[in-house]
Amino acid sequence: xxxxxxxxxxxxxxxxxxxxxxxxxxxxxxxxxxxxxxxxxxxxxxxxxxxxxxxxxxxxxxxxxxxxxxxxxxxxxxxxxxxxxxxxxxxxxxxxxxxxxxxxxxxxxxxxxxxxxxxxxxxxxxxxxxxxxxxxxxxxxxxxxxxxxxxxxxxxxxxxxxxxxxxxxxxxxxxxxxxxxxxxxxxxxxxxxxxxxxxxxxxxxxxxxxxxxxxxxxxxxxxxxxxxxxxxxxxxxxxxxxxxxxxxxxxxxxxxxxxxxxxxxxxxxxxxxxxxxxxxxxxxxxxxxxxxxxxxxxxxxxxxxxxxxxxxxxxxxxxxxxxxxxxxxxxxxxxxxxxxxxxxxxxxxxxxxxxxxxxxxxxxxxxxxxxxxxxxxxxx
Numbered sequence: 001x002x003x004x005x006x007x008x009x010x011x012x013x014x015x016x017x018x019x020x021x022x023x024x025x026x027x028x029x030x031x032x033x034x035x036x037x038x039x040x041x042x043x044x045x046x047x048x049x050x051x052x053x054x055x056x057x058x059x060x061x062x063x064x065x066x067x068x069x070x071x072x073x074x075x076x077x078x079x080x081x082x083x084x085x086x087x088x089x090x091x092x093x094x095x096x097x098x099x100x101x102x103x104x105x106x107x108x109x110x111x112x113x114x115x116x117x118x119x120x121x122x123x124x125x126x127x128x129x130x131x132x133x134x135x136x137x138x139x140x141x142x143x144x145x146x147x148x149x150x151x152x153x154x155x156x157x158x159x160x161x162x163x164x165x166x167x168x169x170x171x172x173x174x175x176x177x178x179x180x181x182x183x184x185x186x187x188x189x190x191x192x193x194x195x196x197x198x199x200x201x202x203x204x205x206x207x208x209x210x211x212x213x214x215x216x217x218x219x220x221x222x223x224x225x226x227x228x229x230x231x232x233x234x235x236x237x238x239x240x241x242x243x244x245x246x247x248x249x250x251x252x253x254x255x256x257x258x259x260x261x262x263x264x265x266x267x268x269x270x271x272x273x274x275x276x277x278x279x280x281x282x283x284x285x286x287x288x289x290x291x292x293x294x295x296x297x298x299x300x301x302x303x304x305x306x307x308x309x310x311x312x313x314x315x316x317x318x319x320x321x322x323x324x325x326x327x328x329x330x331x332x333x334x335x336x337x338x339x340x341x342x343x344x345x346x347x348x349x350x351x352x353x354x355x356x357x358x359x360x361x362x363x364x365x366x367x368x369x370x371x372x373x374x375x376x377x378x379x380x
Contacts, residue, residue, distance in 0.1 A: 212302070280319065324372070
């Protein structure tokens with residue numbers, strides 16, 4: 001994918017690598033924060049004692065200045081306290097040095113969602129069109145573009161974060177959801193229109209033999225008052241762009257009769273959906289730890305998506321940290337959706353006692369996962 005930034009994001013290999021090093025160094029080693037508004041500010045904070053992945057130079061992640069502003073300034077912005085914290089005033093702060101860019105990004109996000117709604121679905125599984133050796137991959141993936149120029153025709157002026165392998169993604173923001181919850185939380189609570197998916201870039205990672213896997217940890221099909229379940233919703237979005245999941249592993253501890261589950265499934269999922277009506281064991285290596293099967297059965301050519309929403313912060317955080325700390329998992333998992341239940345004031349009416357820990361800890365975790373190669377999104 002061509003760079004989205006003015007002047008080219010990846011024009012300098014060193015500059016991109018330094019940004020990746022600093023993001024990881026920040027959450028691993030606690031580099032002191034200051035109010036910073038430009039990615040060059042974090043390049044000056046590179047820690048010498050750095051634990052890198054063996055293939056780090058093959059991967060580059062550049063957070064947008066919007067994401068960078070919050071991740072670097074957690075303490076200064078009051079996000080690193082273990083207490084109820086309001087985030088909407090940070091997002092809509094007219095005196096903030098990033099306010100103009102933030103509001104510009106929201107306008108571009110609306111345009112992106114308008115284009116997503118009118119996109120003509122890809123008729124078949126993309127893998128069926130890929131020739132041996134992926135010689136025609138560019139032609140195959142071009143049909144997933146929602147704009148003739150790709151996402152760089154929608155997002156300009158450095159508003160989105162980007163990796164050289166998975167393309168553009170929304171900046172991580174402390175609101176954890178659509179910014180529209182600041183106007184009407186109940187109306188926009190479950191909106192997913194804050195998520196940015198770069199299907200063109202994801203497609204270019206596919207091979208003809210790639211297996212596509214979606215793991216849903218917390219998979220109630222009767223989801224939030226009758227809304228479509230996450231497993232079904234994600235399948236519908238990805239399917240519109242030619243990504244058909246071979247296997248959907250749905251873990252749910254709440255007991256639901258299998259007949260009811262399959263009654264709710266759309267026909268196209270019947271052959272790939274696996275209902276596993278037990279809890280998840282967060283112990284690494286355990287039989288019911290879903291990561292165990294991923295490590296044993298799949299490889300880096302496969303396309304693996306994880307969604308984690310356990311409503312039990314102790315369990316879900318252990319699983320998220322397992323992903324962050326296991327280099328083998330980092331090589332396998334492509335996308336990670338996580339509803340991280342922290343002490344975020346605007347969401348506490350729905351989360352209640354399941355919330356624990358600071359917003360800053362969550363932003364560190366998610367930024368660290370992105371820096372290590374996993375496209376990480378907040379889940380509603």
